[in-house]
Amino acid sequence: MKEYIPPKLPLNLELNASIYNLIISASRKLAELNGLSKSMPNPDILINALILQEAKDSSEIENIITTHDELFLSQIDESRLTQAAKEVKDYENALKKGYELLKKEGLLRNAHILEIQKRLERNNAGFRKQSGTMLKNRTTGEIKHIPPQNPNDILELMENLERYINDDTLDELDFLVKMAIIHYQFESIHPFYDGNGRTGRIINILYLVYKGLLDLPILYLSAYIVKNKVEYYSLLQKVRDKGAILEWIEYILKGVEQTAIKTIETITTIENMMNNVSDILQNKTNFYSKDFVELLFSHPYTKIDFLIKKLGISRQSASKYLKICENLGVLECIKIGRNHYYINRELLRLFRKGMF
Numbered sequence: 001m002k003e004y005i006p007p008k009l010p011l012n013l014e015l016n017a018s019i020y021n022l023i024i025s026a027s028r029k030l031a032e033l034n035g036l037s038k039s040m041p042n043p044d045i046l047i048n049a050l051i052l053q054e055a056k057d058s059s060e061i062e063n064i065i066t067t068h069d070e071l072f073l074s075q076i077d078e079s080r081l082t083q084a085a086k087e088v089k090d091y092e093n094a095l096k097k098g099y100e101l102l103k104k105e106g107l108l109r110n111a112h113i114l115e116i117q118k119r120l121e122r123n124n125a126g127f128r129k130q131s132g133t134m135l136k137n138r139t140t141g142e143i144k145h146i147p148p149q150n151p152n153d154i155l156e157l158m159e160n161l162e163r164y165i166n167d168d169t170l171d172e173l174d175f176l177v178k179m180a181i182i183h184y185q186f187e188s189i190h191p192f193y194d195g196n197g198r199t200g201r202i203i204n205i206l207y208l209v210y211k212g213l214l215d216l217p218i219l220y221l222s223a224y225i226v227k228n229k230v231e232y233y234s235l236l237q238k239v240r241d242k243g244a245i246l247e248w249i250e251y252i253l254k255g256v257e258q259t260a261i262k263t264i265e266t267i268t269t270i271e272n273m274m275n276n277v278s279d280i281l282q283n284k285t286n287f288y289s290k291d292f293v294e295l296l297f298s299h300p301y302t303k304i305d306f307l308i309k310k311l312g313i314s315r316q317s318a319s320k321y322l323k324i325c326e327n328l329g330v331l332e333c334i335k336i337g338r339n340h341y342y343i344n345r346e347l348l349r350l351f352r353k354g355m356f
Helices: 017-037 043-061 068-076 083-105 110-121 151-166 175-189 196-210 222-227 229-242 245-284 290-298 304-311 315-327 345-353
Strands: 143-145 332-336 339-343
Touching (some): 017 175, 017 245, 043 068, 043 083, 043 290, 043 345, 068 083, 068 345, 083 110, 110 151, 143 229, 151 175, 175 196, 175 229, 175 245, 222 229, 222 245, 229 245, 245 345, 290 304, 304 315, 315 339
Antiparallel strands (some): 332 339
């Protein structure tokens, strides 16, 4: 098999009626999701909850497997951080850093992509400088794709991709279509020794925020890709082998629409849960506060020290509040080692259920 060097962007495409219909339906659901996200009193609740779910799903595509319990427990107790949970948290940190850089500079540059990959892999290797990288079928060992091998080709293609991301005059395609093209192009260039898949999926959401389709980074395709993993890799390769870019674009547009629908359902469920807990605390306790409820929904696991740090209350008050919540059925207390943890079971059950 020879190396595959993707053509530079923009591409000369003629979209069909099916794609135009998918653009309309996906855009509508994305706009609905964006509007709903603005109704949340504290956007950090969505960002924290959904980014961590995305980090788990995106890492699972790369066979980095952790449980929700391990992941959420490690959020409030680093001593409980497993190796897999550590890699998922690296993904979360990389995504948040990319979002921060995008908002600060108003561009999505190669420097940002390098910073994202650096945080994912905890190294500073940068773009590939040596040949030998190839993608194999994990089961059979068959070589499926040999990306560009020459460092100059990689650099030239990444510079071209950077221009395409940031210069909207290069073509007049819808931003959702462009996101699909950008993702395909990045994965085909495969510019890093490792972390290409996860970096590429972070670029997806940052591009949607960059182009104003979302205000917050809350739509993630990884759960959709996990569900349709075979088709994902098959269609990527079909573009390289047969130029079937329209099939790939349709796949991504369907993913955007379906994921937007599921994310709307998730946000609505979280809002209903928060309202229910607020009603319970307002009617049955004398310590209700908006900040307290929001904290319970920012992290499914919590503990006394976490409340002390986040809310600035005394240990006695934190212990009292958590115990009352346990008695009211709002939280469940479990003991691991010497520590007591309080779990928002309804929220945890929602995330265990998964997006699809």
